[in-house]
Amino acid sequence: MKRSSPNELSKKLGVSKGRALEATIKADLIDAILKTLSKQQHTHAEIAQKTGIPRSAVTGILSGSLQKVTLDRILKIIDAVGLTAEIRIKKAA
Numbered sequence: 001m002k003r004s005s006p007n008e009l010s011k012k013l014g015v016s017k018g019r020a021l022e023a024t025i026k027a028d029l030i031d032a033i034l035k036t037l038s039k040q041q042h043t044h045a046e047i048a049q050k051t052g053i054p055r056s057a058v059t060g061i062l063s064g065s066l067q068k069v070t071l072d073r074i075l076k077i078i079d080a081v082g083l084t085a086e087i088r089i090k091k092a093a
Contacts, residue, residue, distance in 0.1 A: 006020040026066050029074045033078060033081055043081075044059045047080050050080040051073070053091075062077075
């Protein structure tokens, strides 16, 4: 399924472009985690132990909830499953 761009998401939800971009970044990072976890045998409890994030929060993040999910927590999970995140910035068109 094709994901909406931050601009499209901003218009659909009536939120700022910055909030839409943040949601898109979080969703992309969580998607990368889930793809990696499908190849590994980590439990939510193991990830919670490695990251110091409560297991219930790990479960919420990995089930796609973006409410009260910080990039800091997502990046801790990225590290715990053996991934590295990169951010590229470019001039707006």
